[in-house]
Amino acid sequence: MGIDMATNGTQLPEKQKAAQFNPKDQTVSINEIPIPSIKPHEILVKVKSASLCHSDLMLFEPNEQNLTLGTGAPFTMGHEACGTILQLGSDVQGFEPGDNIGWLPIVDCCYDCDGCQVHNLHCENGTPQVQGMSVDGYFQEYVAIHWRNAAKIPAGMDLSTLAPMFCAGCTAFNSVTDTVAELKGSEPAETWVAVVGCGGLGHLGIQYLKAMGYKVIGIDLSPDALEEAKTQGADHVFNPGTEEDYIAQIKQLTGKGVHAAINYTNSVPAYSSNPSLLRTNGVLMVTGIPQKPLQFSAMDISMNRIRVRGSNNGTTPRLRECLEFSGKYGIKPHLTRYRLEEFGEMLGVMREGRGVGRLGVVFD
Structure with missing residues (x-):
């Protein structure tokens, strides 16, 4: 039985609408489903906003990452969201009804093994699943989440636009802080x-880098994305599609090449060109995940001409650090808002690469 103190006596509805993916025919529809009942370790949340991530498109595409993305009944899409606690399971610690929270999406893991200290998908004791990728996610108004995935949102942050912080934001923050750790002494x-x-991801990564005082070059094929990069503080921007000599321009601008490149794309050609951007012993941070394997020169890596590292959305302690930093420095996602009934349109915009920043649903 959960503790319920945030509904002020208001009876929750029995049903809700959800944007669901059907693995059998790879279609999406708005379905009516029950409000979830929480288990002792779970929190029932009233979602304020939920947003699309580019990795959601993996549901519709074959992949070579050994990811199983749903095999049975339809499930609710979405793994980025935030909202307000309505009910607490009996085993939940450190939260109260009425708290504003965001959370990470991995469930059915132990949170304590060596694998979970790296990423919960590496759990050695459970069978991890990603909410929104194989079990119900967050494009629904009421969700049940594991309390150990949750982090409190600092006062003053706007929940209606904050959903991207809980994948894109923390991934961008971790990629920047991991890059900075490699650049120690610079x-x-x-x-x-x-x-x-x-x-x-990139428009948030730029904000984090500028907040830390770094010089930033934005690279993208989309003119709209490059305008957003300039809005977020990028010192220079380049479009490889229209500026064939952009690598030479960057080397001239920086003297020897950039000290680090953080790749947020799912493009193999983009990754293939990244070593040419770097000065000797520069850092390539692998963050975006292409569907095809990447190839780098073993000579370049073994001789330390480049350093290749990886970063991801991380664990709950790092999420808390991200939120504290973001609240302190006013880091904000750019969210284009849609209604749940417009989910198909929103998905189409992302699949065609027409969106700027992040796309999401805001609930009343």
């Missing part, structure tokens, strides 16, 4: 970082 004001892909 003076930020004299250090160049290329952000490759200035969309949903």
Whole structure:
């Protein structure tokens, strides 16, 4: 039995609408489903906003990442969301009804093993699943989440646009802080970082880098994304589709090449060109996940001409750090809002690469 103190006596509805993916025919429809009942370790949340991530498109595409993305009944899409606690399971610790929270999407993991300290998908004791990728996610008004995935949102942050923070935001934050750790000893004001892909992840990565004082070059094929990059503070932007000599221009601008490049794209050609951007011993941060394997020169890596590292959305302690930093420095996602009934249109915009920033549903 959950503790319920946030509904002020209001009876919750029995049903809700949800944007669901059908694995059998790879279609999406708005279905009516029950309000979830929470287990002792779960929190019932009234969702304020939920947003699309580019990795949601993996549901519709074959992949070579050994990801199983739903095999049975329809399930609710979405793994980025935030909202307000309505009910607490009996085992929940550190939260109260009425708290504003965001959360990470991995469930059926132990949270305590060595694998979970790296990423909950590496759990050695459970069978991890991603909410929104194989079990119900967050494009529905009421969701049940594991309390150990949750983090409180600092006062003053706008829940109606904050959903992207809980995948795009924390991934961008972790990629930047992991890059900074590799650049230890470098003076930020004299250090160049290329952000490759200035969309949903990149526009947040630029904000984090500028908040930390770094010089930023934005690289993207979309003129709209490059305008957004400039709005978020990028010092220079380049379009490889229209500026064939952009690598030479960047080397001239930076002297020897950038100190680091953070790739947020799912483009193999973009990754293939990244080593050419880097100065000797520069860092390539692998963050975006293409459907095809990447190839890098073993000589370049073994001789330390480049350093290849990886970063992801991380674990709950890192999510808390991201929220604290974002609240302090006013980091905000750019969210284009849709209604749940417009989910198909929103999905089409993302699939065609026409969106700027992030796309999401805001609930009343």
